[in-house]
Amino acid sequence: MRMPRSILGRLTIWYACSAFVLILISTIALYRALVNNLDREDQEFTADIVDIVRGHLRDRPLDTRGLQQTIDREWSGRRYAQIFVRVLDPRGHLIAETAGMPATLSSTVFPTPVGTDQSPGPGIELALAEGGRFIAISALAGVGGTDRESGVIQVALGQAHEEALLAEYRRRLWWVLSLALLVCSIVGYGIAKRGVRPLAAITETAGHIRSSTLDRRIHTADLPTEIAWLAETFNAMLAGLEDSFARLSRFSADIAHELRTPVNNLRGEAEVALRQVRTTDEYRSIVESLLEESVRLSRMIDSLLFVARAESPETQISREALDIARELHLVREFYDALAVDAGIVLTVEAADDLVANLDRTLWQRAIGNLIENAVDHTPPGGHATVKASRDGDTLCVQVSDTGCGIPPEHVAHVFDRFHRVEPSRSTRSGRLGLGLALVKSIVALHGGSVEIASEADRGTQVTLRLPLNQPAARPYEESVVRQDDGPVISV
């Protein structure tokens, strides 16, 4: 038989089967005990009769009439038991016999008699061809007055009544067992149903969850332990989904908001330009401005796509072995002009033997963004330093500056997309507020973490921790933000 697919069905079958098997086993055991008891009783009964006849022959050996009378009085014509007794003399002649003893119970069908001194039994079962089953025993006994020759006592006990009784008993048992099977199934179903009810509750809750009701949770307090685990896992999944959804919708809103300004500029500038005839130079200037705005837009789209993709576990990066010191000096060479222009000293300190498996483009982008930030926020005469060192299996890169620092209330949010400490200023300088979000995404793609520590007017320190020699990309990981001497904040 194929098991049903539902747990309810399976549990019901298991409960019902096990309960029914138990009942069946005990019923069979009881029935067998009953049969054995009846058997033993029959044996004892027949043995008793032999003893009584022996007693009679011993006490009144010559009273054949009295023996016949006793036989007739005691054992013939009983309704519940057919008893037949026969006594033969040593030569096989009949001494006494129960009246109406069937011819089929001839003296030859009885077993070999036991000796005079032996107690009779156990008897044999006789199944006569003409019908009727009997327990039959025979025993030797002294007969006659003086010479005490050995006669034979033959006793047969009919089984018809007992068989009828057992048949009736069996018939009842079938009824009881059928009923038990029914009851077991019903009770089993009830138990199983109770057992899986919490599952139904979870299903119900899950069924009602839509993207707009992700804040719903399953109450785990009343649930049995095993189901509570499931429910907790489910709740954790919901929390993750809710978080992702919230992030996604905030992200969409951010994008729409951020795209408005450049799109508005494009549209407005083009419209104004077309309102009247202008000189070629004017047109040229306008087209150039439109182009600048478009470039800004496409750069924003690139960055946004990148950050969004970094959160997808399928995103792959192409790692290659990088000589960190060489790479950092290359970056320094690129940005040095910018630093010198801003009156800042940019230095790189890196051990010579640092080699890490990183995606080169992403690594340059992360370090570049951090250096740009440092240079941007450091007044002339300050320092910006990039240090790289090994910390066990981790590459530690620290970009620090002696700049204006980040106000404490902003520290936890600087890795968020579009977060700007000073919105107006950043917008004017053309920065998108995506730099640190990009850094965080890049680090996460490498399976690393990023920390920021900042003190107002003393400077900011960003630390990247990247696993060395890691062959494959890791899923998105949490980053940690720390304020100097302050609590560690997870972003």
Add this chain to the structure above:
Amino acid sequence: MKILIVEDEQKTRAYLRKGFEEAGFTVDAVERGEDAFQVIADSHHDLIILDVMLPGLDGWAIVSGMRAGGDETPVLMLTARDQVQDRVRGLELGADDYLVKPFAFSELLARVRTVLRRGPARQPDILKIADLEINIARMRASRAGRRLDLTPREFALLSLFGRRTGEVLSRTFIAEHVWDMNFDSESNVVDVHIRRLRAKLDDPFDVKLIHTVRGMGYVLEESR
């Protein structure tokens, strides 16, 4: 030089045609992938610019069909999808280059020229633009006979301009080719480098050679 543009977006097709014609190319343009096959079979083109997302037969199918038929015409693919897998797929199918939308037209033009130049073309050792002379082999540059005192990177920057005289080079392109920085920086660091080069190359002279093209980048040429 004759190129074929396969692009379903009408505006894109129009400005690509215009841009390439003004850059001195002969241009055929078709809208649908099925038509592209016919045009490719009928006439010779030096290069095909192929959009990936076309109605009907897409760019992948066209390029693999061409290569299967033994047509080795260079193909440059344009796409709005920039997953690494897509890029790899395009190149595996036999495309020669791959550019992601939105792109700078100057970038596309530069790539087209690069693909067409691929092969035996040799760069001369000495480049001359007006009174500027760049000796690539000896890593020296002089203007009006006066030697320019350049750092190695400044020389690399100048020779990049020199090899691509008249081409507008974007900041990203410059950063990539001179400093091996392969990302689009938000800062004006490239402008600072250009300013330093100009201080040595242009400031002492009346005729300026490096010109700013707003929204696009820089170009080295005699006059603009």
